Amino acid sequence: MRETFHKLRHFPLILLFFGLVALYSFIDTLSPDRELSQMENRTLTQRPAFDAAAFFNNQWTREYGEYTKDQFLFRDGWITLQSFMETVQGKLENGGVWFARDDYLIAKNTLFTEVQQRTLEMNTEAVCGLAQRHEGQVRVMVVPSAANILSDELRWNPPQMDENALLDSTFEALMEAGAEVVDLRQPFASAHGQGEQIYYRTDHHWTTTGGALLAYEAFCGARGMEPILPEESLLREVPDFYGTNYARSKKFGTVPDSLFYYDFPYPLTVYRYEQDDTLTAETGPIMEAETLDTYDRYGAFLRGNNGYSVIEGTGEGSILVVKDSYGNSFVPYLAQNYARVGIIDLRAWFEVDETFQEEGYDEILVLYSFDNFTTDTNVVRMMVQ
Amino acid sequence: MLFSSIVFLFRFLPITLFLYYVSPPKLKNTTLLLCSLVFYCWGEVKFFWIMAAVILINYLCGMWIDRFKDNLRLSRFFLVLSIIGSLSMLIYYKYSNFFITNFNALTHLNLSLIDNLVLPLGISFYTFQSMSYSIDVYRRVVSSERNLINFGAYVSMFPQLIAGPIVRYADITERLHITKGRVTLDRIDEGITLFIFGLSKKVLIADNVNKLWTDIIGQYSGGELIGAGVGLENASTGLVWLGIVAYTLYIYFDFSGYSLMGIGMGKMLGFDFPMNFNLPYISHSVTEFWRRWHMTLSSWFREYVYIPLGGNRKGIKRQIFNICVVWFLTGFWHGANWNFILWGVYYAALLIVEKVWLLPKLEKGRVWPHLYTILIFTVGWALFVGSDPGVSLRLLFEKMFIPQGGVGALYYLRNYIAVLGLGILFSSTLPQKLWDRVKDNVVVRGITLGVLLVCCVAYMEAGGYSPFLYFNF
Numbered sequence: 001m002r003e004t005f006h007k008l009r010h011f012p013l014i015l016l017f018f019g020l021v022a023l024y025s026f027i028d029t030l031s032p033d034r035e036l037s038q039m040e041n042r043t044l045t046q047r048p049a050f051d052a053a054a055f056f057n058n059q060w061t062r063e064y065g066e067y068t069k070d071q072f073l074f075r076d077g078w079i080t081l082q083s084f085m086e087t088v089q090g091k092l093e094n095g096g097v098w099f100a101r102d103d104y105l106i107a108k109n110t111l112f113t114e115v116q117q118r119t120l121e122m123n124t125e126a127v128c129g130l131a132q133r134h135e136g137q138v139r140v141m142v143v144p145s146a147a148n149i150l151s152d153e154l155r156w157n158p159p160q161m162d163e164n165a166l167l168d169s170t171f172e173a174l175m176e177a178g179a180e181v182v183d184l185r186q187p188f189a190s191a192h193g194q195g196e197q198i199y200y201r202t203d204h205h206w207t208t209t210g211g212a213l214l215a216y217e218a219f220c221g222a223r224g225m226e227p228i229l230p231e232e233s234l235l236r237e238v239p240d241f242y243g244t245n246y247a248r249s250k251k252f253g254t255v256p257d258s259l260f261y262y263d264f265p266y267p268l269t270v271y272r273y274e275q276d277d278t279l280t281a282e283t284g285p286i287m288e289a290e291t292l293d294t295y296d297r298y299g300a301f302l303r304g305n306n307g308y309s310v311i312e313g314t315g316e317g318s319i320l321v322v323k324d325s326y327g328n329s330f331v332p333y334l335a336q337n338y339a340r341v342g343i344i345d346l347r348a349w350f351e352v353d354e355t356f357q358e359e360g361y362d363e364i365l366v367l368y369s370f371d372n373f374t375t376d377t378n379v380v381r382m383m384v385q
Numbered sequence: 386m387l388f389s390s391i392v393f394l395f396r397f398l399p400i401t402l403f404l405y406y407v408s409p410p411k412l413k414n415t416t417l418l419l420c421s422l423v424f425y426c427w428g429e430v431k432f433f434w435i436m437a438a439v440i441l442i443n444y445l446c447g448m449w450i451d452r453f454k455d456n457l458r459l460s461r462f463f464l465v466l467s468i469i470g471s472l473s474m475l476i477y478y479k480y481s482n483f484f485i486t487n488f489n490a491l492t493h494l495n496l497s498l499i500d501n502l503v504l505p506l507g508i509s510f511y512t513f514q515s516m517s518y519s520i521d522v523y524r525r526v527v528s529s530e531r532n533l534i535n536f537g538a539y540v541s542m543f544p545q546l547i548a549g550p551i552v553r554y555a556d557i558t559e560r561l562h563i564t565k566g567r568v569t570l571d572r573i574d575e576g577i578t579l580f581i582f583g584l585s586k587k588v589l590i591a592d593n594v595n596k597l598w599t600d601i602i603g604q605y606s607g608g609e610l611i612g613a614g615v616g617l618e619n620a621s622t623g624l625v626w627l628g629i630v631a632y633t634l635y636i637y638f639d640f641s642g643y644s645l646m647g648i649g650m651g652k653m654l655g656f657d658f659p660m661n662f663n664l665p666y667i668s669h670s671v672t673e674f675w676r677r678w679h680m681t682l683s684s685w686f687r688e689y690v691y692i693p694l695g696g697n698r699k700g701i702k703r704q705i706f707n708i709c710v711v712w713f714l715t716g717f718w719h720g721a722n723w724n725f726i727l728w729g730v731y732y733a734a735l736l737i738v739e740k741v742w743l744l745p746k747l748e749k750g751r752v753w754p755h756l757y758t759i760l761i762f763t764v765g766w767a768l769f770v771g772s773d774p775g776v777s778l779r780l781l782f783e784k785m786f787i788p789q790g791g792v793g794a795l796y797y798l799r800n801y802i803a804v805l806g807l808g809i810l811f812s813s814t815l816p817q818k819l820w821d822r823v824k825d826n827v828v829v830r831g832i833t834l835g836v837l838l839v840c841c842v843a844y845m846e847a848g849g850y851s852p853f854l855y856f857n858f
Contacts, residue, residue, distance in 0.1 A: 011570045013831050017577050017838070018402070025395040061386075061427045068392040072846055082847035085840060089803035092796070111613045156799045159615060159792040250847075 028073040037070075038295040039079065041247035045070040084252040092155055097249035100153040104201050105245035105254065107371070109147040112161035116374040123379040124170050127366050128177035130382050133353065134364060138179045139222065141215060142170060143206065143326055143369045146199040149188045163370060170373075179366075182222045187214050200257045203243020204371070205298050208260045208329045209235070216333040219365070228336040234262040241297045259297045261287055266335045268302065270309045286311065286332050301328035307349030311341040320344065320361040322352055322382060324372040346378040353384055386427045388646045389588050391845055397424065398650075401543075405654060410564035414538040417654065424543040425506065432505030435474050436541065442470035443515040444536045447522045451529035460523060467519040475512045478504055483721035507547040509718060511540050513685055518554040520689055527555050535561055544650035548643050550661040551681040553688075560656050567655035576652030578824075581834045581841075583645025588841045590811065591638035592848060593804040597631035597797055602775035610775070617780055621791035625784040627798060633766045634808035637666065640679070659684075666812040669754040670747045671735045671761055682718070686711045701741070708740075709733050724771035724778050731768055735761060 008015055037044050045067045054060040072078065086094050093099060098106045131138040147154070148163045164185070171181045188198055191214055198211040206212050220227035241257040269283040284303065291300035302309060305325060313335030320342040321331055327343065334341045342361055344352060356364060373379070386393045401420040408416040426433055446467030453459040482498045489496055518539075521527045530536040539561055545552055560567055601624060603614030620628070644661035651658040665677035675683055687696075691711045697704045709730075716729020739747065747754040767785060771778030783789075798805070810816065823829045 007570055011574045012827060013577060013834065014570060014573050016831060017581075017834070018399075021395065022399050022403075025399045028395060056430060058429055058431075065386070065390055065392040068396060069390070069846065072391050072395075075846060078843045078846035081839070081843040085843065090799075091803075092800040110615065113613050156796045157793075158796045 024073065028071075031071075031073050033071045037076070039076045039247065039250065041244060041296060047071075079250055080252065083250040087252040092158070093249070094251060095248040097245045097251075098147070098154055098158060099249070099251055100150065101155060102153055102201075103255040104146075104150060104153050104199075105249055105251060106146045106150060106154065106199075107204050107245060107248075108158070109145055109161055109163060109371075110159050112166070112374070119377060120166065120170065120374045123368075123373055123376070124173050126380045126383045127174060127179065129384070130352065130364065130366070131174065131177040131179035133384070134356070135178050137363045138366065139182060139219070139363070140174050140179045140366045141182045141184060141219065141368075142167060142373050143211070143215065143367070144185050144188060145370045146204065148370070149185070149192055149198060166374075167370065180222060182215075182218050184215055184218055187218050200241070200243050200245075200259075200298075202241065202246040202254055202257050203298060204245055204369075205243070205326060205329065207257075208262070212326075212330040212333065215330055215367075219334075220337070225337050228333075230262040230264070230333070230336065234264065236261055236263050238292050238297055242295060243298060244296075247295070259292075261301065261329070262332065263287070264332050264335060266311050266313055266332070268309055268311050270303060270306045272307065298325070298328070302331065302343065305345045305347060306343075307345055307347075308355060309343045311335045311343070313338045313341055315339055317363075318342065318359075318361045319363050319365055320352075320356050320359075321365045321367060322346065323365075323367040324369060324376060326369045326372075327367045330367065346376075346381045350381050352382040386424055388643060389584055389592075389841070389845055391842075394584075394842075394845070397427075402653060406568065410567075413564050413567065414532075414535050414561070417543075418534055418538040418541060421538070421541040421543040421546060425541060425546060428547065429506040432503075432508075435478075435505050435508065436511055439471050439474060439512060439515050440533075440537050440540050443467050443519050443540075444530065444533055446470070447519050447529040447536070448531065450519065450522050454525070464519055464523045468516055471512045471516050471519075474505075475508055478502060478508060480721045510549050510551060511546060513551050513682075514553070515540055517551070517685060517689065521553065521555050527558055530554070530558075542651070542654075542656075544647040544654070544656075545658060548640075548647065549679075549681060550644050550647060550658050551685050552658050553685075556659060557656060563655075568653075569655065572652045572655055572657075576649045576654075578649070578830070578834060579652060580646050580649030581838050583642045583647075583649055584841045585837045586638045586642030586645065586811070588642075588844045588848075589837075590804060590808050591635050591642055592844070594631050594638070594801065594808050595635040597801045597805075598628050598635060600797065601625070601628045602773070605774040608774050614775065615792050617776060617784065619791050620784065621793055622784055622788045623794035624792055624797060625781065627794040629763060629767050629770075629785070631801070631805070632770055633763050634805070634812070636766060636769075637662075637812065638808060664812065664814060664817070666759070666762070667755070667814060668758045668762075669750075670739055670744060670758060671732065672739050672744060674758055674762055675732070675736070682715065686715055690714060704740075705737050708736055712736070719769070720772065722772040724768055727771075728765060728768040731765060 033046060034044050035046070036042075045063065047067050048054075048060055048063040051060055054063075083094065087099075091099070093108060096108050098108055100106045127138075127140060131140075144167060145163060147160060151160065154160075167183075167185070171183060174181050188211065191210070192198055196210055196214075197207055198214065199206050206215070217227040238259040238261075239256070241259040242254065243257065246254050246256075264286055266286060267283050268286045269281050272280050272282070274280055286302060288300045288303040291297065291304070299305075305328070311331065311334075315335070315337040317338050318340035319334060319338050321327055321334070322344045323331065324345070327345075331341055331343055340361075342355065342359060344355060346352075349355075352364075355361075368376070368379070386397055388394075397420075401424075404420065405413060405416050422433070425436065446463040449463040450460045450467075453463065482502055485496050485498055488494070518527075518530075518536075522529045530539070539552075539554060539557055540546075542552075599612065599614055601614050601620050602617055603610055604612035615624075617625070641662035648658045648660065659681055661679060661681050663677040663680065665674050668674040668677055691707050694707045694710060695703050696707060712729040712733035713726060714729070716725045716727070716732075719725045719728070747757070764785075767781055768778070770776055771781055823833075
């Protein structure tokens with residue numbers, strides 16, 4: 001043994017590599033497990049409980065491998081290193097996100113799968129049904145994606161699917177069913193041409209003072225209302241926003257966004273069904289202040305994605321908005337024009353017609369991003385059973 | 386367990402090496418056997434019994450062949466028994482459905498296929514290893530292994546169990562029986578170097594260049610689509626060729642990297658496995674290519690099929706026939722599908738042409754033979770990949786040889802330019818020459834290996850699931 005240690009002096013690399021790997025493995029085993037990765041915006045695999053059946057079809061060992069990888073010491077650091085190396089290689093994309101010009105991170109739209117085609121058709125049918133049941137009261141906004149509007153920012157001409165053709169045919173079907181379509185492509189394209197920031201650079205959502213405001217103006221135009229530009233003094237800035245596109249691509253040297261919101265005084269009441277089927281109501285401000293300090297700042301709008309909520313506005317009439325997360329930064333503007341703005345997120349609420357009738361709303365706005373409209377399977381909940 | 390996974394590198398390997406190094410000499414083979422069984426069961430516990438059966442059959446038959454070596458009929462009987470024992474498992478799990486499908490096509494019957502037939506992990510490799518043992522015992526090249534643990538350790542040794550190199554018992558028996566002093570520091574040192582180089586080839590080049598290919602055909606796991614690609618039908622001719630080049634690099638770096646890791650770990654355990662690859666892409670002829678690619682497989686076929694059939698010692702016509710048989714089998718070994726057979730026959734034809742006519746001409750050229758070989762093996766890989774999910778052989782060749790438009794190659798070329806360049810660079814002799822000049826300097830060696838290891842761990846952490854290609858064999 002002593003002989004071996006003596007000879008080891010001549011092989012420093014053995015000592016170095018075995019020592020470092022052994023030490024790292026040991027400390028890694030002892031270090032506590034994390035539940036959440038802020039950087040990646042997802043939950044991390046926990047230690048799988050041993051299950052004989054799962055072991056026999058190789059599931060348990062697969063999960064255990066994932067668990068070890070997810071809980072590896074300094075995971076965030078390793079991911080950053082990999083992202084740096086990808087950048088050094090001049091990669092044009094990572095994690096399904098394009099590294100575009102002007103520091104934009106844009107979600108890829110090269111593919112349009114069969115599943116997406118079917119979902120788009122199903123969802124279009126669902127909204128058409130809604131429009132037919134409430135003649136003349138339904139407006140629809142399907143927001144074009146950043147990859148579409150900002151395609152001039154993409155480098156080296158990546159292959160893209162034809163979103164415009166799909167939007168055209170979808171809008172046609174909706175209009176035939178009697179819905180009024182607010183097409184945002186034209187106003188977005190010209191605003192982008194004039195240098196306005198419509199979408200976040202690091203997140204897949206639109207900006208409050210860019211895309212959401214333009215959509216509000218377009219909606220008012222279609223509705224025949226005056227768009228009200230909120231007071232400058234209400235504007236708040238939350239810097240260092242690293243959004244979803246950053247979480248997916250973790251691009252080294254990403255320039256963060258500033259998240260803007262208007263600090264409207266309108267109260268927001270969130271309704272929730274408890275486990276015993278009782279309905280609770282919680283009233284508070286539009287923005288969830290705590291969330292503004294986390295990675296996922298956008299989640300602060302409307303205090304998250306709640307099934308049914310109502311904003312008391314300072315206008316006339318009432319509107320029910322059926323929306324995805326894009327609606328969260330858009331809906332507050334409507335409270336300036338309406339007395340009551342109802343908000344439904346179909347991921348957590350099942351009844352559109354019922355709510356519309358029982359709460360006595362005047363009109364409906366269906367607001368989805370194109371990406372969600374082709375992937376969200378909850379939209380069909382608006383179809384009457 | 387994938388060699389290039391966190392759980393292998395930071396759990397299994399440190400623990401196994403520790404147990405192995407502290408084991409007293411007489412127990413080293415036992416420790417190795419037990420750890421290798423854990424390794425196998427981690428990957429696939431269901432089919433563990435098949436490997437155990439192959440080990441047992443060959444162990445017993447090996448002893449009986451030896452015991453009855455003066456009785457020709459009896460020793461031959463046990464040889465045949467052991468070969469049937471090994472091959473029957475392989476044929477049943479790998480080839481049954483292929484035979485049934487073709488039998489149906491030929492006879493217009495409709496026999497049902499065997500349901501849920503999954504290929505047991507590593508069966509193509511350990512079957513061939515055990516067969517080499519019993520044949521060598523019969524030919525008196527080695528004496529039989531009396532100790533079941535030693536034999537079990539030989540067959541199931543984790544560095545080469547799942548994906549080769551195919552190690553003949555004759556090559557390993559010497560070190561297998563040295564227990565005191567088997568582990569030597571110079572071997573460990575070399576093993577670390579080989580392991581890190583192999584890991585880098587797999588993780589840094591193979592896994593990354595494969596993304597270009599899967600960007601086109603999509604990602605599949607067990608036949609199911611898990612990530613959509615552009616689709617072969619939508620790709621232009623340029624993009625398809627770029628994809629095939631990516632696949633050419635992918636299969637080399639994946640397989641040679643994995644083999645190198647296995648050889649490196651063998652060294653760490655005190656064993657000297659044979660090399661499996663020797664820069665095949667610098668070859669100037671197809672003949673040379675096959676002396677540099679998957680060397681342990683070709684030497685297995687040469688030793689146990691080509692030479693027993695007469696090799697080149699029975700005239701040119703017989704030699705051509707022998708080449709055809711060996712190459713049909715080589716292709717067929719890779720997969721139960723006609724495109725693999727076609728791939729084998731493709732090379733058989735080229736080897737024959739070279740042997741009969743072209744080789745002297747190739748030896749006179751300097752650049753064109755290399756270009757010719759590159760074209761041959763690139764098209765060869767297109768044949769090889771033809772039955773993969775997401776690929777249709779006919780569509781692939783149409784796209785390659787009938788110019789057509791579609792999604793262009795430029796974006797992908799630009800996106801993957803670095804890894805493509807690295808792949809081409811590291812297929813040449815340049816890196817080895819550079820390494821030979823600096824490797825004696827401990828500091829340079831340490832820094833190079835350290836940087837590579839760190840980069841590999843980063844990619845292993847950040848990447849998704851990327852199994853080893855030859856896992857399906």
